[in-house]
Ligand SMILES: *[C@@H]1O[C@H](CO)[C@@H](O)[C@H](O)[C@H]1NC(C)=O
């Protein structure tokens with residue numbers, strides 16, 4: 287049976303389980319086929335050339351399970367409250383105004399960030415946009431209070447894991463003499479903001495396939511676009527400061543973010559997707575010579591999505607019950623467990639049945655490889671090409687964070703990857 291046929295048949299059967307809140311009528315030739323809002327699920331496209339997107343849709347349908355659209359917007363509220371309140375405290379030294387937080391508990395470990403003039407201006411715009419995202423979700427029907435989040439404690443656990451330490455709130459302090467303070471300066475703040483921004487961006491793209499209502503799906507697409515745009519500015523800000531040293535680690539911005547990217551990549555399942563501030567891996571887009579990675583995409587220039595379960599698994603540092611890390615009491619709403627994040631469906635077979643726990647998307651590797659050289663200038667074979675996206679030294683891929691560009695060298699040692707192309711970042715940003 288042709289693959290497209292299998293896909294459409296499976297979609298119909300899944301629809302019985304998950305279809306709801308469909309504003310389209312069959313008379314408009316827009317069939318309410320579960321998450322596939324199309325009368326032509328089989329193409330005009332060549333599905334084998336779009337397998338990354340097909341796998342994201344498959345993962346999204348499995349991730350949705352029995353959830354309703356209201357459950358999905360309530361899930362999104364967790365992420366946007368998390369980012370929005372962190373950013374708002376950092377920029378303005380206060381929580382959301384009015385009832386945007388819905389009476390949710392004040393985040394732990396938050397304060398006004400110590401920022402330069404440029405950093406402050408960027409922080410304010412980011413915070414206001416995040417507040418807008420929460421407003422959108424409230425208008426889209428998210429009704430729950432914001433969840434309890436632990437910002438400083440969460441980052442200390444998350445970064446402890448990124449440094450190969452046991453992820454406790456005090457591990458970094460014990461190892462490096464002082465805790466990580468996300469609000470300490472431009473570097474610590476925007477490393478932290480970007481860490482969450484890209485979880486929001488990939489999560490929002492993933493939700494486009496999870497939600498059934500196309501009005502809200504369009505909103506999620508715009509939310510993902512805004513988050514990616516903010517992330518690109520934050521990346522530019524950090525790339526301009528790539529060789530600045532980040533306290534208390536004594537490593538560069540580039541190196542610390544490589545570790546962050548590596549740990550995010552490991553916690554979302556075995557596929558390779560997350561990328562550092564510089565990318566030398568031609569399975570994604572590797573810019574010749576400078577390797578700057580302002581906008582991480584696959585070789586089709588498309589950003590990747592994450593399922594809610596992948597986000598939960600990253601933000602709770604792999605906790606099996608969906609509590610811990612940044613979310614000490616877990617997520618509000620019905621979608622609150624990481625279940626299924628590790629199982630992966632990479633093939634082009636039938637859609638998984640809803641709720642089976644198959645909930646990861648395909649890898650950027652599936653989009654194929656640009657055969658080097660991209661231009662006469664390269665890259666040909668560059669450091670990190672075969673195993674990593676993060677372009678730092680380390681062992682080959684073994685599907686764990688310890689091999690995703692993560693270097694196990696004692697952290698106070700000098701950066702051990704390729705020479706960071708600072709001058710390029712600084713030239714691009716006019717510094
Ligand atoms: C779809 O793309 C694949 C991979 O390039 C190719 O082998 C196949 O022939 C294409 N199918 C059609 C119908 O064009």
Ligand SMILES: *[C@@H]1O[C@H](CO)[C@@H](O)[C@H](O)[C@H]1NC(C)=O
Pocket residue numbers: 400401470471472
């Ligand atoms: C605020 O940031 C500046 C610039 O990085 C730094 O020199 C200063 O020590 C920071 N202040 C505090 C209290 O950390």
